[in-house]
Amino acid sequence: MKGIGADEAYWQALSAGELKLPQCSACGKTHWPAVWRCGECGSWEHEWKSFEFSGTIFSWARTWHEFGAAKEFGLPYVSVVVEIDNANGRRLLGTIAGNAENIRIGDRVRGEVISVNIEDEVIPALRWHLDDKPSTATKFNSGATL
Amino acid sequence: MNRASQAKVAVAGVGLRQYKRGGATLPEQGILIRAIIDACEDAGFNPADVDGFVSYGDDKNEPVRLMPDLGTKELRWNSQVWGGGGGGIAAAFGQAAAAIISGQANAVIVFRALAQGNSGRMSAAVMRHHLNDHIMGAGLIAPAQICALRAQRMFEYHQVPHSVTEELVKASYYHGAKNPEASSFGKELDLEAYRTGRWVTEPFRLFDCSRENDGAGALLLVSTEQARDLKKPPITLLGVANGASQGWGDLIENDTDYASAGFKPVADRLWEQTGLQPKDIDVVQLYENFSAQGIASLIDHGFCTYENVAEFVKFENLIADGGKLPVNTSGGNFAQGFIHGIGTPIEAIRVLRGESANNVANAKTCLLAGGPGAPTVSSAIFSVDDR
Numbered sequence: 008m009k010g011i012g013a014d015e016a017y018w019q020a021l022s023a024g025e026l027k028l029p030q031c032s033a034c035g036k037t038h039w040p041a042v043w044r045c046g047e048c049g050s051w052e053h054e055w056k057s058f059e060f061s062g063t064i065f066s067w068a069r070t071w072h073e074f075g076a077a078k079e080f081g082l083p084y085v086s087v088v089v090e091i092d093n094a095n096g097r098r099l100l101g102t103i104a105g106n107a108e109n110i111r112i113g114d115r116v117r118g119e120v121i122s123v124n125i126e127d128e129v130i131p132a133l134r135w136h137l138d139d140k141p142s143t144a145t146k147f148n149s150g151a152t153l
Numbered sequence: 154m155n156r157a158s159q160a161k162v163a164v165a166g167v168g169l170r171q172y173k174r175g176g177a178t179l180p181e182q183g184i185l186i187r188a189i190i191d192a193c194e195d196a197g198f199n200p201a202d203v204d205g206f207v208s209y210g211d212d213k214n215e216p217v218r219l220m221p222d223l224g225t226k227e228l229r230w231n232s233q234v235w236g237g238g239g240g241g242i243a244a245a246f247g248q249a250a251a252a253i254i255s256g257q258a259n260a261v262i263v264f265r266a267l268a269q270g271n272s273g274r275m276s277a278a279v280m281r282h283h284l285n286d287h288i289m290g291a292g293l294i295a296p297a298q299i300c301a302l303r304a305q306r307m308f309e310y311h312q313v314p315h316s317v318t319e320e321l322v323k324a325s326y327y328h329g330a331k332n333p334e335a336s337s338f339g340k341e342l343d344l345e346a347y348r349t350g351r352w353v354t355e356p357f358r359l360f361d362c363s364r365e366n367d368g369a370g371a372l373l374l375v376s377t378e379q380a381r382d383l384k385k386p387p388i389t390l391l392g393v394a395n396g397a398s399q400g401w402g403d404l405i406e407n408d409t410d411y412a413s414a415g416f417k418p419v420a421d422r423l424w425e426q427t428g429l430q431p432k433d434i435d436v437v438q439l440y441e442n443f444s445a446q447g448i449a450s451l452i453d454h455g456f457c458t459y460e461n462v463a464e465f466v467k468f469e470n471l472i473a474d475g476g477k478l479p480v481n482t483s484g485g486n487f488a489q490g491f492i493h494g495i496g497t498p499i500e501a502i503r504v505l506r507g508e509s510a511n512n513v514a515n516a517k518t519c520l521l522a523g524g525p526g527a528p529t530v531s532s533a534i535f536s537v538d539d540r
C-alpha cells in the first residue's frame with residue numbers, strides 16, 4: 008500500500024471500518040496529511056482520534072474519459088473532496104455513489120468504506136452518499152487481503 | 154528597480170523542434186540534440202562550449218549522455234528542478250542563472266524533451282510522480298482530474314464565470330492560427346466545437362485541455378555581458394521565483410487557497426525582486442495545462458481578481474497586437490503545441506526579439522507564468538536589454 012507521510016494507522020483504521028486522523032498531543036492540531044512531527048509545536052506525539060464518516064462536499068469532478076481508474080468506478084463517476092466534520096477543515100478524497108447529477112459544493116454527505124482494486128492490490132477507499140440518496144454499494148469486506 | 158541592463162544573465166539563443174504526438178522522426182535524445190544545436194546556432198555560439206544543463210518535470214535525458222554529440226569540452230553544472238509537472242519550468246532558469254552568477258558554469262542550456270515512443274505519455278508520467286492510494290482510491294489518476302476538482306471550486310464557489318475560459322482558449326487559437334509552427338496553424342477555434350466538445354472530466358471538455366506533442370526545446374543562457382557579443386540581442390532574465398508557501402504543496406487536496414494555482418507567494422517575490430507590477434508587463438506566456446488553471450494563474454499573478462476576471466479576460470484584451478495584455482502569442486500549449494511547456498519560454502524570447510508570428514509592438518517585458526497548480530510553481534520575467 009502506498010500512502011503519504013505517516014499515515015499507516017489511517018489505513019489500518021479504514022480497513023477495520025473506522026475513520027481515524029492524527030491529532031497532535033501537545034497542541035491539539037489535526038494533521039492531514041499525517042506527520043511524524045507537528046510542524047506547529049514540535050511535538051512527536053500524536054493520538055489517532057476517531058471521526059464520523061460525515062462532512063460536506065468541498066469540490067467535485069465527474070470523469071467521463073477512460074483514464075484507467077479502478078474498474079469498480081465504471082464511467083462516468085464523480086470524485087469528491089470532502090471536508091470532514093469536526094476535523095479543523097481537513098479534507099479526504101473519495102467517490103460519490105451514483106451519478107449524483109445535482110451534486111453541489113456544500114452538500115452534506117455520509118461515507119462508508121469500500122474495497123477497490125488498484126494494480127492487483129485491494130485497498131479500502133471512501134465512498135460517499137449525498138444525504139437523501141440511498142446507497143447500493145457493497146460494504147468493505149475487512150477480511151479481504153490488504 | 155532591477156533594470157534589464159543590470160540583470161546578470163540573458164538568453165542568447167533558442168531552438169524548438171515539434172512533432173505530432175508519436176510522430177517524432179528521431180528518438181527523444183536525437184531531437185534534443187537538434188534543438189540544442191539550433192539554440193547554439195541561433196546565438197552564434199559553439200555547442201562544445203556549453204558547460205551546463207538544467208531541466209524540469211522528470212526529464213529522462215541525463216546531460217552527460219549529450220556530451221559526445223555536442224562535443225562538450227567540460228560538463229560543469231547539471232541539475233533538474235524537483236517535481237513531476239510543469240511547475241518547475243521557470244525555476245529551471247533560476248538554476249541556470251545561479252550557476253552562471255556564482256561562476257560555476259558559463260553557458261547553460263535549459264531544455265525539455267519528450268517523445269511518446271521513449272518516455273510514454275507525459276500526463277501519465279506527471280501523475281506517476283504523485284500517485285498514492287488516497288488519490289487512486291478516489292479514481293483520480295490523471296492531472297486533468299485533479300485540475301478539474303480545483304476548477305470546479307473556482308467556478309462554483311468563487312463564482313468565476315465559465316465564459317472566461319472560452320475567451321482564453323479563443324485567444325490562444327487566434328494566435329496559433331497565424332503561427333506557421335503551431336499545430337493549429339490556419340485553424341481558428343470552432344466555438345461550437347469548443348462548447349460541445351466531449352467531456353473529459355467535468356468541468357473540462359476536450360478543448361479545455363492541452364494536448365501533448367513530441368519534441369524538444371532548448372534555450373542558451375550566458376552572462377548578459379557575453380550575450381551582447383553574440384549574434385542576437387540579449388533577452389535578460391529580470392527576475393525568477395519558485396516554490397510553495399505553508400498550506401500549499403503535496404497535501405492530498407488539503408491546500409489552503411484551494412482554487413488558486415499556487416502562485417501568490419511566488420508572484421509576490423517576483424514583483425518584489427524586479428520592482429515591477431502587473432501593469433508593467435507587456436505580454437504574458439501563460440502555461441495552461443487546462444483552461445481554468447490558466448485563469449487561476451492570471452488571478453494569482455495579480456492581473457485580475459475573482460470579482461473582475463470577466464472584465465479583464467476578454468478576447469480583445471488578450472490578443473496581439475493591440476490587446477491590453479496579449480497572452481500566448483505563439484498559440485501557447487493549447488494551440489502552438491505542448492512539449493511540457495518548453496514552447497512558452499521560447500515564445501517569451503521570440504516576442505521580445507520581435508521574431509514572433511504575433512509580435513507585440515515595443516514589448517519590453519514578458520512574464521513566463523509556469524505550470525499552474527503543481528505542488529511547487531515558478532514564474533520569471535524576461536526583458537529586452539535596455540543598456
Ligand SMILES: [Zn+2]
Pocket residue numbers: 031032033034035036045046047048049050
Ligand atoms: Zn502540535
